[in-house]
Amino acid sequence: MAPKVLVSDKLSETAVQIFRDRGIDVDFMPELGKDKDKLAEVIGEYDGLAIRSATKVTPSLLEKATRLKVVGRAGIGTDNVDKEAASKQGVIVMNTPFGNMITTAEHAIAMMFAVARQLPEASASTHAGKWEKSKFMGVELTGKTLGVIGAGNIGGIVCDRARGLRMKVVAYDPFLSEEKAAKMGVEKVELDELLGRADFITLHVPLTDQTRNILSRENLAKTKKGVRVINCARGGLVDEEAVAEMLKSGHIGGAAFDVFAEEPAKENPLFNLPNVVCTPHLGASTSEAQENVALQVAEQMSNYLLTGAVENALNMPSVTAEEAKVMGPWIKLADHLGSFIGQMTDEPIKAINILYDGEAATMNLDALNCATIAGIMKSISPEVNMVSAPVIARERGIKVSTTNQEQSGAFEGYIKVTMVTDKRERSIGGTVFSDGKPRFIQIKGINIDAEVGSHMLYTTNKDVPGIIGTLGTTLGKHGVNIANFTLGRSSSKKDAIALLYVDGVVPANVLNELKETGLFQQVRPLQFDAA
Missing domain, CATH: 3.40.50.720 (NAD(P)-binding Rossmann-like Domain)
Known part of the structure; x- marks a missing residue:
């Protein structure tokens, strides 16, 4: 459908x-x-x-x-x-x-022109029949220094347009490398240096705990006299009251704001001050x-x-269409590994560690983490998926950590999941073969090679004779067909495991019969979405 x-x-x-x-x-x-x-x-x-x-x-x-x-x-x-x-x-x-990067960047440039030449006030004066040519003395942009706070997508376009206007551009952005700044033709500086050098300051950062009030009263006081401030990014980045006071004192020469701390802005300390241009959040308002x-x-x-491609998601790691094709089997593997751990656990989980080796370590680990956690949490809440799982894990106080390393064994890549409770640690590893099918390759430190099936049976026991016969005879007697049978042991006469891929659900009476033999430490039916 x-x-x-x-x-x-x-x-x-x-x-x-x-x-x-x-x-x-x-x-x-x-x-x-x-x-x-x-x-x-x-x-x-x-x-x-x-x-x-x-x-x-x-x-x-x-x-x-x-x-x-x-x-x-x-x-x-x-x-x-x-x-x-x-x-x-x-x-x-x-x-x-x-979609609105260019539009928002152009609005910032337009606002810069408007405040440099006092265009709104000059237009209003002329419409009123006045001819106050000498009143509106502006400044040129050519040769002036523009300080750009945030040189990402929109800020980068502003930098490019400003250089075209023959402005000197200095940029503050912790994520901007020296190499990228050189390619952009801008000078990467610290915030204090930008504040002291810029004739115009424009902001292009999201509102976060780190950027909130980045142009505080204290920082605005570090700017040069006559600076003009433009904010077309987010309200809350600038102390609007401090700007208003500094406009009145003459320290700030002009301001242009498209966004405000409170919107819709019916009242604001910047309103009706001279050489302040205000627009009602028009940054993205073009038909294009x-x-x-x-x-x-x-x-x-x-x-x-x-x-299944995830682009520009706010509550889940993005996965491109290309990544989705390559990572599909690995995401399925991560889900299976998590599901195995989750189905084996009957006590509160304290921590989950996910190890990525070789090829797996080069992939989109955030997405693989979400798939692993979802697999684990589905045993608690079947409706959980990759989006909701991290939220539920966080609410339950489960600590999630990851480790990645270069190829360290026979497989080109693998994932190992370790779960910690108050009583024990439990681990399982898996890989994806060239046929694109996930395989379990290690359980409890014991090496195996097990294909994943929709219905499986997991047993643990001491390495003694008769285990294979007991499993085969008991299941066969009750009409449970075995599609695949995998054994592993730590060493002779010590711990051993069996993982059986069967054609259907193993009935409870069959499980009880196996347990009553006294040969098995654990007998666990498992189910996987192996489609």
Whole structure:
């Protein structure tokens, strides 16, 4: 059955057509997002929900969204989506951070021009019939120093445009390498140096604990007299009250703000001050940008629903379509390893360590971690998936750690999962063979080579004669067919294990009969999603 998507906000017909062209069943109801009750009535029919800002994805809506796998927001901001609730329910939340990069960067450049030449005030004065030519004395951008805080996607475009205007560009960005800065033609500096040198300062960073109030009163005091400040990124990055005071004192020569700490901004200390340009969060407001993000979200959601590729997700590691093809068997292996551990554990888990070796260590480890944790947690909550598993593990206080290393053995790559409880440690390792099928290769430190089947039987025992015969005879007597039989032992006459791939569920009376022989320390039926 084809996936089904609801578009509940205004997306373009071209974007809606992308879903149809990809073979997805889509309902286009652009006004439905405003009617939360009607939306709640129908949301249970859909695998995907494409929105802008009008639709509110709340915990109560998610409770009714029993089929929902992905919410796609055409735009950057996802304040209208409860991401924690979505994660707990296993719903991926995507946005489109790149569709409006150029538009936002151009708005910052436009705001810089506007504040440099006092264009809004000059326009208002001229419309009023005044001819105050001498009142509006501006400054040139050529030769001035632009300080860019955040030189990522949007900031990088601003740097490029500013260099085209013959400005000197200095950039503060902890993630910007010297090599990348050289290629961009900008000078990488620390924040204090930027503050002291810049004639104009523009911000292009997300609002995080590290960036919140980055232009604080203290930092603004370090700027040169007459500096002009532009914020088209996020409200909360700049102390607006301090800017207002420094504008009045003359320390700051002008300001241009498209975003504010509180939005919609009905009141603000910057309003009605001289040489302050304010716009109502217009950074992404061009017809091109709105079309771009709509097309992008349709492509991303289609890719996920049809191929499993995860792009620009806010609550799950991204996995490209190419990665999904290569990593598919490894993600399946990680899930199987976690599932084995989870099914073997009847006590609270304290910690999980995941070791990646060789080829496995070069892959998208975040995605493999999520698959492993999901496998473990499914034994506790069957509805858990790769999105919700890390949240549930964190809520239960389980510590997750990873180790990666170069190829260290006969296999090109493998994954080993170790689980710790108050009473014991339990470990299992696996790899993917050239046929793309996951295999278990080590349990409890004992080497094996076991194909993974939907129904399996795991036993532990002392290495004594009669084990194979007992297993074969008992299962055969009750009509349980063995598809594959794998044995392993630590050394002669010591610990041994058996892992049997059987054609169906092993009945409880058969398990009890095996236990009553006294030959086995453990007899465990296991089930895997081996399709």
